[in-house]
Amino acid sequence: MNPFEDMMNDDVYFESADGPRQGPFKTAFSNKGISIFDESLDVVEGDKAIRRLPSGREEYYTITEVSYSSGLGGFGGIPPHFTLKLTKDNAIRPAPAKSTTNHISIHGSQGIQIGDHNVQNLQLALEELIQRIDQSGASREEREEAKNRLATFLAHPLVSSVVGASLPVALGLLS
Secondary structure (H helix, E strand, O other): OOOOHHHOOEEEEEEOOOOOOEEEEEEOOEOOEEEEOOOOOOOOOOOEEEEEOOOOOEEEEEEEEEEEEOOEOOOOOEOOEEEEEEEEOOOOOOOOOOOOOOOOOOOOOOOOOOOOOOOOHHHHHHHHHHHHHHHOOOOHHHHHHHHHHHHHHHHOHHHHHHHHHHHHHHHHHHO
16 A cells, blocks of 8 residues: 555656557656656656646656655555656746856956957967968068058057957057
């Protein structure tokens, strides 16, 4: 005899992707899952648990964990049972936590990168551009003129406001 039988007020059915509906099985739904005191139950993770509501509507749950216990004997002991953890299929999931933005100021240093997957694109692009100018077949005067024009471009107020904190690094590459 099951000492918990009086608390089992819910009927639940089970469906697998490749099998017919099983049940009904008596249980009591809780936020921690359900227990089925019937050793004939045959379910695995990923199967569906269906709870019929008094209105006739059905709630669908996905079984996320199946555990079996052979019970604890003795008078009034706990009989063998399955414990199932479930997630409600149509539950509204909470929004993911927003990340925190930390403002960090570092002065007089180069090559520091702090953040979430950010890349020092401007510095790398300018280094490559300067390297290509230096390796070009142009005369020394033409190379210096190209670098000076690049420095003038970077010093423009609109460009410096867009480039922001990277400007000192960018200008340092040209000196």
